[in-house]
Amino acid sequence: MDAFLKIRGLKKHFGDNRVLDGIDLDVAAASVTTIIGKSGIGKSVLLKCIANLLQSDAGTIELDGKAISQSRRRANSDAGVSFSYMFQNNALFDSLTAFDNVALPLREATNLKKAEIKERVDEMLAQLELSDSADRYPGELSGGMKKRVAIGRALITKPQVVLFDEPTTGLDPERKYSVFEMIADYRERFGFTALLVSHDIPEVFEISDQVAWLDEGIIKFFGRPEELNSDAQSALSGFLSKANYGRKP
Amino acid sequence: MIRTFGRSALGVVFELGEISLFSFGALRGFFAQRRRLAKLTLAIHEIGVRCFPIIATVGLFTGLVMGLQLYYTLVKFGAESALGTAVALSLIRELGPVLTALMIVGQAGSAMASELGIQRNDEQIDALETMSIDPLGYLVGPRLVATLICFPILTAIFDLIGIFGGYLTGSVLLNVDSGVYWNRVFESVTWADVQGGYIKALVFGILTISICAYRGYNTHRKASFPGVRGVSESATRAVVWSSVSVLAADYLITSFLL
Numbered sequence: 198m199d200a201f202l203k204i205r206g207l208k209k210h211f212g213d214n215r216v217l218d219g220i221d222l223d224v225a226a227a228s229v230t231t232i233i234g235k236s237g238i239g240k241s242v243l244l245k246c247i248a249n250l251l252q253s254d255a256g257t258i259e260l261d262g263k264a265i266s267q268s269r270r271r272a273n274s275d276a277g278v279s280f281s282y283m284f285q286n287n288a289l290f291d292s293l294t295a296f297d298n299v300a301l302p303l304r305e306a307t308n309l310k311k312a313e314i315k316e317r318v319d320e321m322l323a324q325l326e327l328s329d330s331a332d333r334y335p336g337e338l339s340g341g342m343k344k345r346v347a348i349g350r351a352l353i354t355k356p357q358v359v360l361f362d363e364p365t366t367g368l369d370p371e372r373k374y375s376v377f378e379m380i381a382d383y384r385e386r387f388g389f390t391a392l393l394v395s396h397d398i399p400e401v402f403e404i405s406d407q408v409a410w411l412d413e414g415i416i417k418f419f420g421r422p423e424e425l426n427s428d429a430q431s432a433l434s435g436f437l438s439k440a441n442y443g444r445k446p
Numbered sequence: 447m448i449r450t451f452g453r454s455a456l457g458v459v460f461e462l463g464e465i466s467l468f469s470f471g472a473l474r475g476f477f478a479q480r481r482r483l484a485k486l487t488l489a490i491h492e493i494g495v496r497c498f499p500i501i502a503t504v505g506l507f508t509g510l511v512m513g514l515q516l517y518y519t520l521v522k523f524g525a526e527s528a529l530g531t532a533v534a535l536s537l538i539r540e541l542g543p544v545l546t547a548l549m550i551v552g553q554a555g556s557a558m559a560s561e562l563g564i565q566r567n568d569e570q571i572d573a574l575e576t577m578s579i580d581p582l583g584y585l586v587g588p589r590l591v592a593t594l595i596c597f598p599i600l601t602a603i604f605d606l607i608g609i610f611g612g613y614l615t616g617s618v619l620l621n622v623d624s625g626v627y628w629n630r631v632f633e634s635v636t637w638a639d640v641q642g643g644y645i646k647a648l649v650f651g652i653l654t655i656s657i658c659a660y661r662g663y664n665t666h667r668k669a670s671f672p673g674v675r676g677v678s679e680s681a682t683r684a685v686v687w688s689s690v691s692v693l694a695a696d697y698l699i700t701s702f703l704l
Contacts, residue, residue, distance in 0.1 A: 245572075248575075248576050249575075250572050250575060250576065280576065281576065281577075282572075282573070282576035284569045284572070284573060285569075286568060286569060288568060288569040288570050288572065288573035289570075290570060301577065301579070302577035302578070302579070304480065304481065305479070305480055305481075305577070305579045305584065306577055306578040306579055350577075354577075
């Protein structure tokens, strides 16, 4: 597999707590890779280190064969490097409408003309079936609609890599499926590479090309979802059985 | 004990340095922003327009009370004709800038610290970073620039309304000749007094808004508790430290101006 996003030896310590202790991960282009693991094990920390919201202590990240520095990871697209992040709680701005939330990165971080921004945002909102709610504030939207606004904001800059931090937290089973379908659908449509943190096992495996199991600061399993059943690691089997994976109803 | 005192003193100096860098970064970030005028207009509305009613009210009552107190002091020395001088100079040199700053801290500073704290907890500040938007320039910069515009104007409004309040008690209620009152006001106030008041207003503005914004923005690092309690702690500390810094800076500036 040619890795589009290659992470080597990524470390992050908080005092004596070695949260990430040498992460190696290869993510293929335009694929969906899901990171699973126990709560508090460091999955979100890993995403935040990739997005440079947290400064890693050691390690390298390569995108498309080129090492990217921390400052360039933060920059949106000055050298074609573009990461986008969808937060667990959406992180929408309460004082901005759905339209303004989606338009925010274009208005503040690009030189696009007003008309062009409007065209792109209208198009995105139409794709997200949010055109009728464009003028509504986040407080007036349902949980699922907020997720869609957050996805729209993450995708509006046409990023190469989108990091999803537990995108289905707090949603009912029906909405969980629709969010996963949305991610898979938009991945097809926009062609981005997705790195996803989720506890929704096994639902999330349906849209995942690869699964990475994070435990004790390192990736202990990496492979296709169907390989999980054949994996002999007892710790992983234990984790999956607690998550109701592989059990017959 | 000496060690503890020294550590605390170093902590304060370190924090002052952090606040200075924070404010400088916010100002620099603001001038790199797009749509600066729109952001500045919103910030002026937040700090200036919303604070106007409270400034006007407090200014009026301060003037009314000063007119009353100073009249009964001056009349003992047969110097009630100096009421205009006493009210105007006290307000312009001292009370106007100090009380205006304290009122803005209570009205806009606490709200700003809470808002930034909530935005920090809600990961909205992190979201800005992932969108390549400088959060300091976007959220704090416009407020600091608005401060430079709003504080002197609000201080001037406070002074004028306060002097008018002094006139209401002194002349309308206690029969000091209104011509004498206004004549003393115009005669005694010099450009240096007004300038000193504006210097104080600018310094207080930068100090208070920087402290409030810094506390709110760094809720995740500075508060003892996470979540809502952390935000309320940040807002409380922002108001307390801003108010203390206004009084301390007032003493320092006054000692240089006199």
